[in-house]
Amino acid sequence: MKVLKVRKVTLWLALAGALFGVGRLHAQAGFQVIVNDANAVRSMTAAEISDLFLRRTTQWRDGQAVIPVDLPDRSPVRDAFTVAIHDKSTAQVKAFWQRQVFSGRQVPPAEQGNDQAVLALVQANPHAIGYVADGLRLPSGVRRVDILGGSVASGSAHEIYTVATVDLLPELVSSPAVRYPSSLRRDRIEGDVVLKFVVDPSGRVDAESIEVIESTVGMFERPAIDAVRRSSYRPGRFQGRSVPVEVQQTVRFRLSTDQ
Amino acid sequence: MKRKVYSVLCLSALIGITAPATAQVDSQLSIHGYLTQGYGIANGGTFLGVSESGTGDYRNAAMQFRYALTDKGNVTLQFSHRRLGQSPVVTDEADVKLDWAFVGHRFGDVDVRIGRTPIPAGIYNEVRDVGVVLPLYRAPFNFYLEGAFTSETVDGVVASYDVVPAAGWGLEFSGFAGGWGMINRMTIDSSYAGLAVRVEQGLGGQFWLTTPIDGLRAGVGASRQEIDQGDFAGTWKEWHASVDGTFHWFTARAEYRVFDLPILDYAAYYGYLGLHATERLTFHGQADFADLEYAPLPSVDFNDAYTAGASYAFQPNLVLKGEAHFTKGYWADAPVIDFTSDRPASVNYVVISLSTAF
Numbered sequence: 320m321k322v323l324k325v326r327k328v329t330l331w332l333a334l335a336g337a338l339f340g341v342g343r344l345h346a347q348a349g350f351q352v353i354v355n356d357a358n359a360v361r362s363m364t365a366a367e368i369s370d371l372f373l374r375r376t377t378q379w380r381d382g383q384a385v386i387p388v389d390l391p392d393r394s395p396v397r398d399a400f401t402v403a404i405h406d407k408s409t410a411q412v413k414a415f416w417q418r419q420v421f422s423g424r425q426v427p428p429a430e431q432g433n434d435q436a437v438l439a440l441v442q443a444n445p446h447a448i449g450y451v452a453d454g455l456r457l458p459s460g461v462r463r464v465d466i467l468g469g470s471v472a473s474g475s476a477h478e479i480y481t482v483a484t485v486d487l488l489p490e491l492v493s494s495p496a497v498r499y500p501s502s503l504r505r506d507r508i509e510g511d512v513v514l515k516f517v518v519d520p521s522g523r524v525d526a527e528s529i530e531v532i533e534s535t536v537g538m539f540e541r542p543a544i545d546a547v548r549r550s551s552y553r554p555g556r557f558q559g560r561s562v563p564v565e566v567q568q569t570v571r572f573r574l575s576t577d578q
Numbered sequence: 579m580k581r582k583v584y585s586v587l588c589l590s591a592l593i594g595i596t597a598p599a600t601a602q603v604d605s606q607l608s609i610h611g612y613l614t615q616g617y618g619i620a621n622g623g624t625f626l627g628v629s630e631s632g633t634g635d636y637r638n639a640a641m642q643f644r645y646a647l648t649d650k651g652n653v654t655l656q657f658s659h660r661r662l663g664q665s666p667v668v669t670d671e672a673d674v675k676l677d678w679a680f681v682g683h684r685f686g687d688v689d690v691r692i693g694r695t696p697i698p699a700g701i702y703n704e705v706r707d708v709g710v711v712l713p714l715y716r717a718p719f720n721f722y723l724e725g726a727f728t729s730e731t732v733d734g735v736v737a738s739y740d741v742v743p744a745a746g747w748g749l750e751f752s753g754f755a756g757g758w759g760m761i762n763r764m765t766i767d768s769s770y771a772g773l774a775v776r777v778e779q780g781l782g783g784q785f786w787l788t789t790p791i792d793g794l795r796a797g798v799g800a801s802r803q804e805i806d807q808g809d810f811a812g813t814w815k816e817w818h819a820s821v822d823g824t825f826h827w828f829t830a831r832a833e834y835r836v837f838d839l840p841i842l843d844y845a846a847y848y849g850y851l852g853l854h855a856t857e858r859l860t861f862h863g864q865a866d867f868a869d870l871e872y873a874p875l876p877s878v879d880f881n882d883a884y885t886a887g888a889s890y891a892f893q894p895n896l897v898l899k900g901e902a903h904f905t906k907g908y909w910a911d912a913p914v915i916d917f918t919s920d921r922p923a924s925v926n927y928v929v930i931s932l933s934t935a936f
Contacts, residue, residue, distance in 0.1 A: 377649060377684070384649030392894075410857060413894035417711050417935055422704035423654055423678060423696050424689070426608045426644055492744075521746050521790075553744055561742050 349453030362465035510535035512543035520561035614709030616931035627663025667725035709933025720868035746790025812840030881907025
């Protein structure tokens with residue numbers, strides 16, 4: 320009798336756990352994005368990966384259909400991927416797909432049951448893209464994709480463009496006032512900082528891509544990076560689409576204008 | 579008895595389909611569905627089938643089958659089932675009807691769907707029966723007019739085009755053309771009845787502007803249609819404007835709509851606020867109004883509705899809702915009243931519902 324009661328209690332707890340999501344209190348997980356080795360793509364921004372998994376981009380650059388593969392929505396790896404790539408929770412992305420499906424527009428990527436199933440599918444299909452737990456050993460025929468950063472879901476290209484390869488260069492729309500270091504102002508020191516960074520397809524600067532190429536005075540670097548990071552651009556375009564473009568910009572510090 | 583059998587079937591389906599479905603990646607066929615089962619009870623009359631004696635014969639369900647012909651094309655069928663208690667607007671509605679049947683294809687940046695296709699209009703029209711998407715049991719009634727005078731689908735063509743005009747901005751244009759069947763609610767011999775009419779030469783479009791503020795968008799749309807039967811025969815014109823903000827802690831929405839009919843003008847507008855107390859628990863408040871211009875009468879305050887409710891999402895695809903509606907006006911099924919001579923009726927009702935989808 321006691322055993323039966325314990326079983327009943329366990330059953331109710333399991334049911335409550337399933338309903339209220341108790342079982343979803345997972346530890347933080349990492350992920351790696353993978354493609355078939357035959358795929359020419361070596362790196363992508365988070366925004367580009369997001370577009371593939373939300374089916375805003377449906378073809379690779381060679382015209383082949385993209386086959387995105389998801390893990391189940393209870394997977395902690397999927398939670399980590401969703402937050403990092405889509406900048407949304409798994410529940411928010413599920414809500415997005417419910418709206419897409421039941422307005423007749425799109426259906427979500429197919430789900431595979433676990434990492435091994437995702438690996439097997441990507442290994443077998445040159446047009447597939449998936450993600451698995453970080454640190455998982457990849458079999459032959461499957462390659463990790465470097466994530467270049469950026470979390471804004473827009474754009475469609477699969478590589479970073481240069482100013483020489485786009486049809487239209489990114490154009491600065493707005494930038495904040497640059498902070499002039501007070502000690503350098505007091506000592507009347509001027510200078511320049513040359514930065515390299517990626518303007519993503521939404522026109523925002525990918526903060527992780529900012530790199531100092533040249534600087535006359537080290538103390539100018541931080542305010543220059545801060546200013547660039549908060550600038551917004553009209554995105555670069557290639558074949559009619561907004562694309563991520565790597566650009567260089569010189570931030571000048573002059574006492575007359577504080578720039 | 580028949581209704582009871584349906585209820586049992588629906589509840590069985592509710593339990594069955596809450597299990598996560600996993601499609602095969604090499605399969606071209608995807609199957610999705612949704613179900614909302616509600617119970618409603620009213621005070622002071624009957625509102626859209628919710629009576630003073632209460633009803634559990636209240637649900638929406640659909641099964642959708644989508645077959646990918648190519649990576650750019652698909653054919654989609656959706657079958658639906660709807661019950662609104664004893665409301666006259668569903669008296670002649672089939673228990674299961676063909677909701678959608680269309681062929682879709684993407685030409686560059688343009689999506690084209692031909693057949694019986696959801697009409698893009700406002701925030702909710704395409705998903706107005708999908709409980710897991712709607713914050714309350716139904717889309718705001720004065721605005722979307724569930725069951726009468728409007729349609730969720732067009733038999734014709736729908737095209738949509740997305741463009742990114744500037745950094746952080748997005749623009750979506752949707753247009754539709756074709757005809758559809760719908761119910762016009764009439765008063766006959768001191769009771770309400772639904773008159774099935776056919777709309778032809780329906781034509782409309784909608785713009786949505788997505789702003790750089792994540793979650794905020796605004797839209798405008800308009801349509802026209804020809805009806806050749808009943809008291810409302812003639813050319814109908816309609817336009818609407820929408821603002822939709824979905825943020826981490828709250829969701830705020832407002833829409834305004836005007837119907838310009840041959841014999842009257844109908845304006846509806848609502849504001850909605852949802853406070854996300856946690857990721858799963860949301861509190862809802864809504865104020866939804868309708869005004870009527872019917873010459874030579876002065877402007878009629880046709881219906882005012884206030885709603886308060888709460889929803890709890892056990893999972894994204896399993897949502898429990900409870901809501902109380904306070905209405906005053908002329909939209910109630912009972913008492914049957916005439917807006918040209920009678921005072922408005924106050925009918926309050928409560929709906930508890932459980933929604934799922936897969």
